[in-house]
Amino acid sequence: MDLLVVFLIAFGLAMDCFAISIASGAMMRKVHFNHAFRMAFFFGFFQAAMPVIGWLGGRAFAGYISGFDHWVAFGLLATIGCKMVYESRAIEREERRDVMTLRLLLILAIATSIDALAVGISLAFIEAAIFLPVIIIGITTFSLSLAGVYIGERFGHLFENKMEIAGGLILIAIGAKILLEHLF
Numbered sequence: 753m754d755l756l757v758v759f760l761i762a763f764g765l766a767m768d769c770f771a772i773s774i775a776s777g778a779m780m781r782k783v784h785f786n787h788a789f790r791m792a793f794f795f796g797f798f799q800a801a802m803p804v805i806g807w808l809g810g811r812a813f814a815g816y817i818s819g820f821d822h823w824v825a826f827g828l829l830a831t832i833g834c835k836m837v838y839e840s841r842a843i844e845r846e847e848r849r850d851v852m853t854l855r856l857l858l859i860l861a862i863a864t865s866i867d868a869l870a871v872g873i874s875l876a877f878i879e880a881a882i883f884l885p886v887i888i889i890g891i892t893t894f895s896l897s898l899a900g901v902y903i904g905e906r907f908g909h910l911f912e913n914k915m916e917i918a919g920g921l922i923l924i925a926i927g928a929k930i931l932l933e934h935l936f
Contacts, residue, residue: 753880757926761871761885762892764922768836768864769795770896777904792898794857798865800890806872807882822934825874829927832867836920867923878930 773791777783868889875882 753875753878753885755884757929758885758888759892760922761926762889763896764833764918764920764926765799765868765871765889766795766893766896767918767920767922768839768867769799769893770900771840772860772864773897773900774904774907777901777906780901780905783901783905788898788901791857791901792894794861795864795897796890796894798861799868799893800886802865802868803872803875803886803889804882806869806874807876808872810873810876822878822931825877826927826931828870828874829923829930832870833920833922833924833927836867836923837917838920840914840917840920871923874927874930 773788773795776791777788780787871889872882875885
């Protein structure tokens with residue numbers, strides 16, 4: 753798989769975590785490094801683990817759908833991208849509070865990594881290796897999430913919706929690229 757495509761996928765997947773990190777930073781009374789690090793770690797870990805789970809599952813039944821796997825990959829990525837664009841309009845500002853409870857972090861990390869699970873399935877269908885994409889996805893998500901908490905503290909809600917829209921559009925474009933490569 754092309755390294756540029758892997759970075760674009762990682763960036764696209766990280767956008768929902770980045771948006772939540774910005775919103776979380778905006779809601780916190782005071783940002784401490786250990787809180788920002790913990791959020792970034794949870795997001796980065798789950799964004800890296802879920803594609804592996806999806807890839808393993810996808811490999812198990814990829815042989816059965818090899819004739820139309822590019823359509824499945826396109827459908828999954830386009831659906832995730834459209835969902836991200838749609839949901840970017842629904843983010844509301846909440847009152848400033850500490851959002852760093854372990855339970856909430858776990859829920860947010862799992863919820864934001866469901867799209868990474870689908871990307872893992874897509875990677876299995878196109879018979880892509882998983883190791884390098886997983887490392888890049890995890891590091892990208894960790895880095896953007898860590899930065900997002902501090903950006904949120906400083907600039908509030910100026911960026912969060914725009915970042916999620918950009919991430920969604922990137923995933924749609926990658927899905928279209930996979931489809932076009934297999935059709936032509």
